[in-house]
Amino acid sequence: MLVMEAGRRGKQKAAPTLHDVARQAGVSVATASRALNGSSTRTVRPEYISRVVAAAERLGYQPHLSAQAIALGSTPTAALVVSDIDDPYFSSIASGVIVAAQAHALIPTVAVADRSPARELQIVRTLRGQRPRVIIVAGSRIDGAGTDTTLDDELQAYQAVGGRVVMVSQESLRFPTVAIDNAGGGRQLASALVSRGYRRFAVLSAARKIRTSRDRCDGFLAGLREAGMPEPLVVETRFTRDGGYEATRRLLDGGPPTVDAIVTVNDVMAIGAMTAIRDAGFTPGRDVGVAGFDDISWCADLDPALTTVAIPLHQVGVMAMELALGDDPQQPVIRVPTSVILRDSTPSR
């Protein structure tokens, strides 16, 4: 029994090293290394190469990435920080970042900050120890939080030693950014809805500290003003499906809707809002319009299909990686345009 236990653990022969491969092939480690990586300045006898390759194959050798990293100075790794991977907004961005990373032979790493600035800071600290080539931060930047400048400093320190930082949708002046035109999208949405006959709005936004939410909300308000519409009702709630549900529920508490449409600062909130409208006994689209932001997958599969401000999220992820790997372009900010997609959740009235 004890023997078995010992055996089980003892069988960990320790992964084969380059040294083992070299011995098997009857050459030195230097030659083995050169044979496997094909050194650029040096050439090694073809026969040796095949002997080394065969030995590596036979032993199931895999180079120890950490050892390579320490010898070469950096890790073939790209780190992404998101708030919540289960949120389609972030998972779409993540999918773009990940495929782009893999296309560049980088190992993608995903950390989840759980919508906490403190956690985000801690993650970036840890990440820095990993010496990735790239750090992409796609969290929802919170303004004014004390940790904010600290995070900036941490990233700055990382950048100072050669790391590449890219922010997604949060204009920190200090780092390259993939900027989403949230305000513009909001303005367009206002104009589009007004021309479909909507007049009185409720806007469901998240805490004002959250940049993305504020920009979208303010953009919409600006668009409304430009169209000469009266000031809408602005309700502050959480940035999630449940936030949208609860706020809408409260809104409809007193009876039939007093607004023509409910506009939320992202699609998952809009989904919650639509359910709340139904639960209150009304029909979204007919009794009250609904619109969101993001155009997450199957927005169009909802009934009624959701009007929204489309953002090419997957592309945003890809662009973030390209920007990070790019050659320090003159223009370190990529502006991503947004476009309004009108669907049945906001029929003409």
Add this chain to the structure above:
Amino acid sequence: MLVMEAGRRGKQKAAPTLHDVARQAGVSVATASRALNGSSTRTVRPEYISRVVAAAERLGYQPHLSAQAIALGSTPTAALVVSDIDDPYFSSIASGVIVAAQAHALIPTVAVADRSPARELQIVRTLRGQRPRVIIVAGSRIDGAGTDTTLDDELQAYQAVGGRVVMVSQESLRFPTVAIDNAGGGRQLASALVSRGYRRFAVLSAARKIRTSRDRCDGFLAGLREAGMPEPLVVETRFTRDGGYEATRRLLDGGPPTVDAIVTVNDVMAIGAMTAIRDAGFTPGRDVGVAGFDDISWCADLDPALTTVAIPLHQVGVMAMELALGDDPQQPVIRVPTSVILRDSTPSR
């Protein structure tokens, strides 16, 4: 101009090392290391500790994880392989795995195999070089693919040197597994729908090679047989939203539905099916029932709310990590029960 360029690149002072910290603090590297990690067997003078900590703070020192890894033998890393991070099925599992990893102070790594067995194999190879503490594979295992045994071998080799492998929802007898009771869920679903008065079904499944799909499909068929129902129509399509849409569209090509309900082997297919039903001029739930598998987020927010076989995906992710880190339990297979959630997409008839 050129100077600026040079300056920009030249400013890469190379991250501060433990050596630098030690020098700043006026102690040896050994002492510095012990001061920062708190060696278990040794004690260091309190004054030195604070001096070292202060120096580290001042320099913005972060230990080089790769160097630690090579000194200690393994990396504080947990790798997850999924087919498609943008699919809510996988992103929910991923969220569980990631939070569990972070709870154990492991850096989560996510690779996307893009539903290709070849890519999956290549990823596991690369991963092996990273020497993570655990590898969790949540792809959709494809039976019979030639690469399959190769993948098993690769994982076996990894396990032989002390790595922990966990499979999610794909019973490979050779590794610990979080097994989802897909067949049981299918059987229950059949029984539940029959007792709501449904008789004639169409089943939308994916290629038979895909285990998850086959198990769900076969379980449903078995349940139908047990209830004495006639054999349903089985349509093979892709495992995605579009697959569900197209198959349903073809199904309804000839006019009104000839079946009471359409059952799909996952929720995203069901979502596509519901849209197809509407596009064909019918109403899901009223004209034809719809049911899926997974209970992905806001299944309940659809209209009609989707009947489905619920799987605690986030929990599955957490359990996979616990299983990987656990103490080689007697029972290396965790069976996750599933439960049918009846909603308005399958009203009684």
Add this chain to the structure above:
DNA sequence: ACGCACCTGGAAAACGTATTCCAACACGAC
């Protein structure tokens, strides 16, 4: 035939950290 350049293999150093081992020192006991 001699010297020189070039090719190629191997020994050794380097990367940054953790740890083993050695030495110095302080303190208590006799």
Add this chain to the structure above:
DNA sequence: GTCGTGTTGGAATACGTTTTCCAGGTGCGT
């Protein structure tokens, strides 16, 4: 006062790889 013991700092080594540096050998030109 001397010896032993326990404590703690530092030098040296190990981890697995890449790369520099050195040396031996071959081929070429004169």
